[in-house]
Amino acid sequence: MILESQLFQPFTDEPIAVTSESGEWIAPFELDLGPDKLRRMYQDMLLGRAVDERMSRLQRQGKVSFVAPSGGHEGAQVGIAHALRAGHDWLFPYYRDVTLPLAIGVPVVEFVAQAMGTAADPSRARQMPYHASSKELNVFSAASPIASHIPPAAGCAISMKLRGTDQVTVCTFGDGSTSEGDWHAGVNFAGAQGAPIVFACQNNRYAISVGFEKQTGSDSIYTKAHAYGMPGYFVDGMDPLAAYYVMREAVQRARDGFGPALVELLVYRYGGHSSADDDSRYRPRAEVEAWRKRDPLARLRRFLTRRGLWDDAAEKEAEAVVRAQVDDAIAQAQAAGDVAVEAMFEDVLAEVPERLVKQRSELLG
Amino acid sequence: MDRVSALTMVQTIARTLDEEMARDERVVVLGEDVGKRGGVFLATEKLFDKYGPDRVIDSPLSEAAIIGAAVGMAAHGLRPVAEIQFADYVYPGFDQLVSQVAKLRYRSGGQFTAPLVVRMPAGGGVKGGHHHSQSPEAHFVHTAGLKVVFPSTPADARGLLKSAIRDDDPVVFMEPKRLYRAVKEELPDDPDALVPIGKAAVRRVGDDVVLVSYGGSMAETTRAAEALVEQGLSPHVIDLRSLAPWDEDTVLAAVARVGRVVLVSEAPKSASVMSEVAATIAEELLDQLLAPPLRVSGFDTPYPYAQDREYLPGPARIMRAVQRVLDY
Incomplete structure (x- = not known):
């Protein structure tokens, strides 16, 4: 199956990049994104990083119970987000997605309110932080059990195919997910059905402390696509435009009826697995610092600067805008107040069953 | 119809x-x-x-x-x-x-x-x-x-x-x-003939003992009830049909009236659905009970192969439990 518009070959030995570390365009095809789109992608990354860093600060202040630092993943996530038709396609995210839901359009206040567990959270403060969802934007509710969202994502895509909705499902996860039985179950079913889904692995090479070489005997994730009858793409996830272009092609391919794809985006998480982790126990600092030098924000900024689309003044202004956005969202989230205690008994089922009515009375008197 | x-x-x-x-x-x-x-x-x-x-x-x-x-x-x-x-x-x-x-x-x-x-x-x-x-x-x-x-x-x-x-x-x-193939039943043609979730069915009205069961064990429970009738007793038989939510109103009303209840299920006894039914009966109706609620159940073993029939709560075991609540 060859697409006429195909820009990328699957199963490359080297990760696909379209810009160099110094921000040059190095792809053998022409850039077809306008200045606004390019700047938008960069601004989305700035926002994602700012939200993530602020949540970490709030966590240290005791205002947020937990964070799963997303720094280093912004390039992959912004690429995925911009490859989707927001509000039309569906995203099945995992807990480290921050830039991704925000770039799709999830309001900052909703993300922040979810993390803070206030009444402005559309999911009614039912989950620990970093599990934001949006019915309006088809951002599915993340669940903590690793890879448990893979079979539901496959089912969603099978439904899209059956109903002929011209939609695509994108499902994200980390490298650790690929060891779960449910990952195999979901990817396998999607492959068997030729469902319109793109599985996007953000491989940061650590599942909490367990390194990639202990996770799998395979030297990569994308090669596993062979076994499921779908193309596997190997992408430099620190190159936001590479993430975007490969995801765009994989999504278009799925939309055109050519079935699923597996995209492995090589990234790095600068922080620990979570606010409860101490990554100095298992990662040399030199490794972290080496990856920080490959920062996806810096790379896209250099690209924009080279093209005259960005400068220090623009950076300063964008940072101020983002800071104000985050401040405002936190204020709004806090102002919404707490969720009522009795809300605990709602949404278990469509209607509160009699037995729960009694248990609610037991609590409230 | x-x-x-x-x-x-x-x-x-x-x-x-x-x-x-x-x-x-x-x-x-x-x-x-x-x-x-x-x-x-x-x-x-x-x-x-x-x-x-x-x-x-x-x-x-x-x-x-x-x-x-x-x-x-x-x-x-x-x-x-x-x-x-x-x-x-x-x-x-x-x-x-x-x-x-x-x-x-x-x-x-x-x-x-x-x-x-x-x-x-x-x-x-x-x-x-x-x-x-x-x-x-x-x-x-x-x-x-x-x-x-x-x-x-x-x-x-x-x-x-x-x-x-x-x-x-x-x-x-x-x-x-x-x-699956034990009995045939004539069914209404009405495509919208629903059975509500959460409602039990009273299979037999009686005054001496309430038998509560569901699923496969309804077969043995029904046979036990028939044997009790032959002995001149009057069992009240409830088929739960729904387990979550289960029909507390129907069960509690019958047990309050009769005062004796035997709960029959082939699931293992410990922490079973019938354990929950028994606990609810005890919580709500202790003063009105004439005997403790008894469970007749599968055993806390893996389901056996050779003793397939003996594992199931058959009519004989059900009737022994009925005798116990009657003699209490």
């Missing part, structure tokens, strides 16, 4: 799925062998020919894929009916049931829901050994966010399956496989 010909329970299930798929194009069936084969018990017979591979989906051999995919389908707007070939094989899909199916509405604050049905033949009496005979309903009842039903007659299977498919909540639909 028009009558269709008499059908067994498994024939009824296939007929009911057909009726619901004809009524609502969002209803799809998925599972292992549900397509051309029509299900290993023929519970999906002829559906593939009529509705094709898009709506009667032969899944890979993976319970996690079946139940998990049903979640995504339901969230996207379909009404999937997933078949697990034997209840004993649900465990690879158990995380999907507990972490996805049961939690989706709650964890998303009602934004996303999973209106789906997971059907599974359960229970013993077919010489299936422990991996084809178990009654795992307590796991599901213990999981907030699931409805659980376990009919014992063709008519209830039909009415409850229709209710389950039309329900906005996920429903675990358990089928007593040893009763």
Whole structure:
């Protein structure tokens, strides 16, 4: 199956990049994104990083119970987000997605309110932080059990195919997910059905402390696509435009009826697995610092600067805008107040069953 | 009312799925062998020919894929009916049931829901050994966010399956496989004859002892009740039909009136559904009881192979328990 518009070959030995570390365009095809789109992608990354860093600060202040630092993943996530038709396609995210839901359009206040567990959270403060969802934007509710969202994502895509909705499902996860039985179950079913889904692995090479070489005997994730009858793409996830272009092609391919794809985006998480982790126990600092030098924000900024689309003044202004956005969202989230205690008994089922009515009375008197 | 010909329970299930798929194009069936084969018990017979591979989906051999995919389908707007070939094989899909199916509405604050049905033949009496005979309903009842039903007659299977498919909540639909072909029943032709989830059926009105059961064990409970009648006693027989929610009103009213109750289920005794029923009776009705609520159940062993019949709570064991509550 060859697409006429195909820009990328699957199963490359080297990760696909379209810009160099110094921000040059190095792809053998022409850039077809306008200045606004390019700047938008960069601004989305700035926002994602700012939200993530602020949540970490709030966590240290005791205002947020937990964070799963997303720094280093912004390039992959912004690429995925911009490859989707927001509000039309569906995203099945995992807990480290921050830039991704925000770039799709999830309001900052909703993300922040979810993390803070206030009444402005559309999911009614039912989950620990970093599990934001949006019915309006088809951002599915993340669940903590690793890879448990893979079979539901496959089912969603099978439904899209059956109903002929011209939609695509994108499902994200980390490298650790690929060891779960449910990952195999979901990817396998999607492959068997030729469902319109793109599985996007953000491989940061650590599942909490367990390194990639202990996770799998395979030297990569994308090669596993062979076994499921779908193309596997190997992408430099620190190159936001590479993430975007490969995801765009994989999504278009799925939309055109050519079935699923597996995209492995090589990234790095600068922080620990979570606010409860101490990554100095298992990662040399030199490794972290080496990856920080490959920062996806810096790379896209250099690209924009080279093209005259960005400068220090623009950076300063964008940072101020983002800071104000985050401040405002936190204020709004806090102002919404707490969720009522009795809300605990709602949404278990469509209607509160009699037995729960009694248990609610037991609590409230 | 028009009558269709008499059908067994498994024939009824296939007929009911057909009726619901004809009524609502969002209803799809998925599972292992549900397509051309029509299900290993023929519970999906002829559906593939009529509705094709898009709506009667032969899944890979993976319970996690079946139940998990049903979640995504339901969230996207379909009404999937997933078949697990034997209840004993649900465990690879158990995380999907507990972490996805049961939690989706709650964890998303009602934004996303999973209106789906997971059907599974359960229970013993077919010489299936422990991996084809178990009654795992307590796991599901213990999981907030699931409805659980376990009919014992063709008519209830039909009415409850229709209710389950039309329900906005996920429903675990358990089928007593040893009763699949035990009796035939004439069924109403009315395609909208529903049996409400959460309502028990009183099979016999009586004054001496209340017998409560459900699913496969209703067969032995009914035989025990018939034997008691021959002895000149008057048992009151309740078929729970729904286990989550279960019909507290019907059970408590009968037990309050009669004062004696025996709870019959072939599931292992400890932490069983009937343990919950017994505890509720004790909490609500202690002063009105003339004897302690007794459970007659399967044993706390894996389901045995050679002692298939002895494991089940048969009429003799039920009658001994009745004697105990009468003599108390």
